[in-house]
Amino acid sequence: MEDCSQKYSCRTAKKTLEWINAIVTFIKPYAFLTNAHVTNFFTHKLWQSIDPDWLHCLRNEPVQNLLLIPCGIIQEHWPASLKEFVLDLKCLAFPREQAHLNKLFPGVNVVSLNSVLAQGMNFKKKHEVEVLSAVVSSIANSVGAQTIVDVGAGQGYLAQVLSFQYQHSVVAIDACSHHGTVMEKRAERIKKHYTAQMRKHYPEIGIPNVPKTITSRVMSIDMLKALTSMSPHIDNVKRPELIGQVADDKTSLILAGLHACGDLSVTMLKTFIECKDVKAVVSIGCCYNLLSEGCLDIAGSQCGFPMSYGVKSAGISLGKSSRDLACQSAERWRILKEDAGLHNFELHAFRAAFQMVLCKYYPEIITSSPSIGRQGKVLRRQQQRRILQSSINCEEGDYSGSALYSHEFSCNGGTSGNETAAANKFLLFEKFSQSGLSCLGLKSLQETHFHEIWKEAEPFTVW
Structure with a gap:
């Protein structure tokens, strides 16, 4: 089979368009799945649209093999059509x-943040800010930009590192006034520290730069152009109607964004193309499922997806469910161990089965697209703790009954262990459903028969 790494590329516009069209051709026959939400697996009987040979094969496949599917790893005994599907995918x-950062940006020096700048950041955020601030600073120096605009600045982590550590002039824009207030208070605390350090060691330098904050929702390219044209030397602004009074035509800019959500990333890219004062854009996007979509036939459309003429010409539309699905990184499955993977699948089954509870007993709530995701996260953490305790008990030879879930079966063996595992799985589903109802402000009805619902879902949760 042709090497995947050589089959498609974005080296030219023609090759990129070939890739786009290949993706469109591939996904169209599976629109019934990509347009469906996982919660509707049982309510819409989605399994009936799947190739029966695939379904039979995958239902009898070990969990560890299922976890490797997103990596393109197939099994020889699979139907030829299933193997072809996975490899094409x-x-x-x-x-x-x-x-490799140094290959992309030779000479970039990532500096570890001190405790003052890192206050309030978790490990992940600290790593992101350290790397991105170094990259943005390097690009700003290389293009000679006078000001960096942090779009969707949040609480100002990136803006403040660029300002205090790298000594750039920074304007921070965020739609949330609360974020703006927190950002300013945080900046003042950091400013006191750096002012004291400068007076002690470099008295001739003076007061350090503080990021300027603007509270405004960036709704369009024109608005972002106006916001980015503001002089960095003015006081913090919270009223966008003042923008026209403080424009500075001599300012060259860089747009930067860490987790620029939904259409915000698109607006930044379009502003970069249309605004000559913006010399570069550095954006780490997020929440792609929140991109606006449509307007395929409207010239000059400002919808977030699709952006390119190539995708528009392909006539593809995704829809909310497909965009939500596209945000899930199934490749992360490969790092899961068997128990973790199994319980991850089980929680999806619980949520899909819970949808049957809502459809049957609380149909009025379905129209509001109920979200109970955090209930699943809480249950997952509880399960992980019990799995760990179960493993310890097995290693110590303690079979007193504290080992729950499917791991119990692997310790005890035998039919009784299998029955116990199945009973525990139902109890978990019942607990999940009760928590979900509570989350939605609903009370369990006397006539709610969780066991009948679970009987329909259970065959899809046995591996």
């Missing part, structure tokens, strides 16, 4: 290998 997927 792998070829069409965008590569997710981590890039």
